[in-house]
Amino acid sequence: MIYLDNAATTGIKPPEVKAAVNNAMKNYCANPGRGGHKRSVMTSTAVYDVRLKLSDFFGGAGGEKVAFTANCTHAINFVIKGLVKPNDHVVVSELEHNAVMRPLLSATDNFSVFEVSLDDDNKTLENLISAINDKTKLVICTAASNVIGKILPIKEIGEICRERGIYFAVDAAQGGGVIPIDMLKMNIDFLCIAPHKGLYAPMGTGVLIANKELERTVIEGGNGIDSLSLIQRPDMPEGIESGTVSVPGIMGIGAGVDFVKKLGIKQIYRHELNLVKYLYDGLEKAEGVILYAPKPTENQYAPVISFNLENKNSEETAIYLNEKGIAVRAGYHCSFAAHNKLNTTNTGTVRVSPCVFNTFDEISKFIYYIKKMQK
Amino acid sequence: MMHKIPIGSITYAIKARDILRKSGFKASVERKTAEYKSGCGYAVVFEGDGQKAKELITSAGIKSGEII
Numbered sequence: 001m002i003y004l005d006n007a008a009t010t011g012i013k014p015p016e017v018k019a020a021v022n023n024a025m026k027n028y029c030a031n032p033g034r035g036g037h038k039r040s041v042m043t044s045t046a047v048y049d050v051r052l053k054l055s056d057f058f059g060g061a062g063g064e065k066v067a068f069t070a071n072c073t074h075a076i077n078f079v080i081k082g083l084v085k086p087n088d089h090v091v092v093s094e095l096e097h098n099a100v101m102r103p104l105l106s107a108t109d110n111f112s113v114f115e116v117s118l119d120d121d122n123k124t125l126e127n128l129i130s131a132i133n134d135k136t137k138l139v140i141c142t143a144a145s146n147v148i149g150k151i152l153p154i155k156e157i158g159e160i161c162r163e164r165g166i167y168f169a170v171d172a173a174q175g176g177g178v179i180p181i182d183m184l185k186m187n188i189d190f191l192c193i194a195p196h197k198g199l200y201a202p203m204g205t206g207v208l209i210a211n212k213e214l215e216r217t218v219i220e221g222g223n224g225i226d227s228l229s230l231i232q233r234p235d236m237p238e239g240i241e242s243g244t245v246s247v248p249g250i251m252g253i254g255a256g257v258d259f260v261k262k263l264g265i266k267q268i269y270r271h272e273l274n275l276v277k278y279l280y281d282g283l284e285k286a287e288g289v290i291l292y293a294p295k296p297t298e299n300q301y302a303p304v305i306s307f308n309l310e311n312k313n314s315e316e317t318a319i320y321l322n323e324k325g326i327a328v329r330a331g332y333h334c335s336f337a338a339h340n341k342l343n344t345t346n347t348g349t350v351r352v353s354p355c356v357f358n359t360f361d362e363i364s365k366f367i368y369y370i371k372k373m374q375k
Numbered sequence: 376m377m378h379k380i381p382i383g384s385i386t387y388a389i390k391a392r393d394i395l396r397k398s399g400f401k402a403s404v405e406r407k408t409a410e411y412k413s414g415c416g417y418a419v420v421f422e423g424d425g426q427k428a429k430e431l432i433t434s435a436g437i438k439s440g441e442i443i
Contacts, residue, residue: 045404064390226383
């Protein structure tokens with residue numbers, strides 16, 4: 001299969017990630033932060049080492065600021081529900097995934113949406129500033145759109161938030177491990193990561209790095225601390241790690257970080273971007289193809305492209321491609337907001353998202369089948 | 376002389392251990408036992424100057440209990 005749905009999860013996990021997971025299943029079968037026996041402390045230390053790796057990789061303020069969640073959506077929920085009260089004002093972009101929009105709507109109806117320009121970041125920033133008011137508590141936005149790949153100017157957004165004393169949270173589901181993100185340099189207070197995407201880690205893993213404190217817990221339970229108290233504090237990291245964490249998943253994350261560092265995040269990004277540029281050129285020349293964003297350029301776009309074929313529903317195109325052994329995702333990509341912006345709420349789009357393991361030959365085959373379908 | 380400082384969170388106990396080790400202390404982490412007279416959690420165990428260790432941990436922003 002030619003797997004081009006890496007924005008959903010990376011379809012090939014490196015051997016070192018698989019080995020780390022297997023090693024955890026064999027040698028780290030103990031609950032970290034619970035027992036006092038040798039294996040529990042050894043497992044706790046191994047988990048802590050991955051916290052340190054992630055903090056270092058993303059410019060966090062220390063390993064103790066890194067918490068593991070079931071997925072990036074849970075991490076986002078912890079931020080929104082841990083900070084936002086019903087009357088708080090929040091600002092989001094118009095490209096947000098439902099992982100942001102749904103918990104936001106359950107927390108407050110007092111929010112504003114800023115328009116994202118697909119080719120002028122200054123306009124995006126002007127729109128953001130217009131959306132902020134003196135009651136704004138939080139700006140939360142995606143690092144890169146999961147539908148069209150547009151990278152938001154998060155460093156500049158972070159500066160704007162810092163100047164105004166506003167919390168800044170980033171949904172890095174698509175950006176984490178793909179584009180360089182440094183929380184301290186970019187003034188990001190909360191970073192939500194999907195390690196099973198850009199870090200090639202197992203599914204069922206998420207990371208929250210919180211350089212600021214959350215105000216309340218969201219999920220309470222046992223966390224190995226102060227068991228005689230029925231009150232749980234939201235202190236990172238154990239304050240949001242109620243219940244048992246996935247040690248095999250965490251070990252896989254550590255190996256994934258090492259893998260990305262070994263290849264080089266810039267090298268990975270460049271390769272993937274070149275693949276989507278090649279794809280874009282091929283689609284642009286093909287008959288009856290509708291594209292929804294400008295040709296991806298470096299630092300402006302993550303390696304994600306959406307398109308449609310004239311007079312065909314996106315699901316129809318995806319079914320045809322699946323029959324040819326090509327995996328893509330059609331429909332709405334859990335992002336009503338993005339499809340609302342693109343005016344594709346009737347058709348959805350076909351989304352193509354390569355990873356470091358994809359090749360130009362595979363993209364050539366993709367273009368060939370699209371042209372064949374149009375004939 | 377062996378000392379113990381209760382930390383609570385395993386994460387912070389390991390951080391405290393690493394801080395002490397970098398400063399030349401022989402340190403390890405253990406589970407809190409009945410002697411600590413507080414809820415469950417962890418402690419950093421080390422040999423050497425208890426006050427200096429406590430200062431190092433506190434200056435790193437780690438909340439801790441009394442030295443035992």
